Amino acid sequence: QKEVEQNSGPLSVPEGAIASLNCTYSDRGSQSFFWYRQYSGKSPELIMFIYSNGDKEDGRFTAQLNKASQYVSLLIRDSQPSDSATYLCAVGSQGNLIFGKGTKLSVKP
């Protein structure tokens, strides 16, 4: 059974701080990794993807991948209240995605 694990949170950070969201996966053969953001009552939307070990930066967001440790993370710098949402980690598997249950992030003004 391929699994994607995330801490459900809530993770609470003050405005302007760095939020760190973590994800582990069980399938060592996985090659593609994604972060989706889901606001309350809304549908998920893709915000980042990463395929190679290391860091990938896009604005205030940085995705980090360590395949040896089977670990993916998402860093959000200068967190804003508008970043408050549930962040879903997803791992590519045979043409589909396996989603984690998500981490709820709350950014306090």
Next chain:
Amino acid sequence: GAGVSQSPSNKVTEKGKDVELRCDPISGHTALYWYRQSLGQGLEFLIYFQGNSAPDKSGLPSDRFSAERTGGSVSTLTIQRTQQEDSAVYLCASSLEFSPGTQYFGPGTRLTVL
């Protein structure tokens, strides 16, 4: 519209009735996915269509659930003899064949079984 559309947006039904949920993917997207999300829970994969290949039905929770995709476009998810535990938001997503990770989600159908 350019996005994924779903109908109805809300459906209230009585236990034991059948329901049909519809998904219209983004034009040109060959892959279509159905998920279920219960209140406060993660996404539960139900079924996946890719082009003309046989669908991956491994996530369907029981034989009361079925889905079809006509003409490689519109999909219908059918739940027969609904139960209260079927109450959830049913989300549809579509993607290009070679970008399965870049899924675009519809607004969902909120199903309530009384």
